[in-house]
Amino acid sequence: MRKVFQEELTQVGEQLVEISRLVSEAIDKATTSFQIADVDLAQDVIAADARIDFLQNSLDERAIDILALQGPVASDLRMIVGSLRMSASLERMGDLARHIAQLARLRYPSVVIPGGMTETFTRMAELDQEIADKLTVLLESRDLEVARDILKANTVINDLHLSVFKAIAAPEWSESPATTVDVALASRYFERFADHGVSVAQKVTYLVTGAWQPNATEHS
Numbered sequence: 001m002r003k004v005f006q007e008e009l010t011q012v013g014e015q016l017v018e019i020s021r022l023v024s025e026a027i028d029k030a031t032t033s034f035q036i037a038d039v040d041l042a043q044d045v046i047a048a049d050a051r052i053d054f055l056q057n058s059l060d061e062r063a064i065d066i067l068a069l070q071g072p073v074a075s076d077l078r079m080i081v082g083s084l085r086m087s088a089s090l091e092r093m094g095d096l097a098r099h100i101a102q103l104a105r106l107r108y109p110s111v112v113i114p115g116g117m118t119e120t121f122t123r124m125a126e127l128d129q130e131i132a133d134k135l136t137v138l139l140e141s142r143d144l145e146v147a148r149d150i151l152k153a154n155t156v157i158n159d160l161h162l163s164v165f166k167a168i169a170a171p172e173w174s175e176s177p178a179t180t181v182d183v184a185l186a187s188r189y190f191e192r193f194a195d196h197g198v199s200v201a202q203k204v205t206y207l208v209t210g211a212w213q214p215n216a217t218e219h220s
Contacts, residue, residue, distance in 0.1 A: 046105070128197075
């Protein structure tokens with residue numbers, strides 16, 4: 001029975017990695033469609049989000065079955081509960097990639113962001129991609145240096161997000177109300193994507209060290 005239990009835990013971990021890889025692919029395609037107004041690529045992201053949702057539901061059902069049938073000890077219980085919470089964050093990251101793609105589709109054939117904001121959003125996209133890629137590495141390796149890299153990238157994104165809101169609140173901002181809303185929403189999506197990545201990184205850190213740091217990023 002213990003062998004079966006460990007195999008089930010391993011499968012939960014493998015599903016987390018699979019979801020993480022799909023999220024990484026989703027943010028890659030979403031940010032590309034966002035930057036170059038590629039409506040077909042945006043539609044791919046929107047359609048593929050259903051696969052992330054399905055895998056999250058499957059993982060959660062497996063984890064709940066383990067809790068109900070196996071009576072895990074404390075260390076295993078942390079792994080199972082942590083996996084449930086990480087899968088929720090990864091699923092939300094997939095949703096946020098979909099939101100970015102939906103903005104690109106909504107404004108096609110125009111790009112969403114005015115020219116003066118291109119550099120800022122390009123950097124935010126690069127950092128979100130970095131976080132997504134590193135999450136997969138972290139889930140596979142439990143290397144806490146990778147977790148620290150994720151937190152550092154998130155700090156930069158927070159600064160960029162703040163700079164966007166300062167820009168649209170400045171007297172010299174002259175874009176239309178629709179563009180202003182698009183810029184604010186897009187910045188929020190990029191920033192929240194990173195926040196959920198931090199949430200996953202903190203939970204992996206907890207699983208490795210047993211030390212919990214309160215996470216202010218855990219909200220929708």
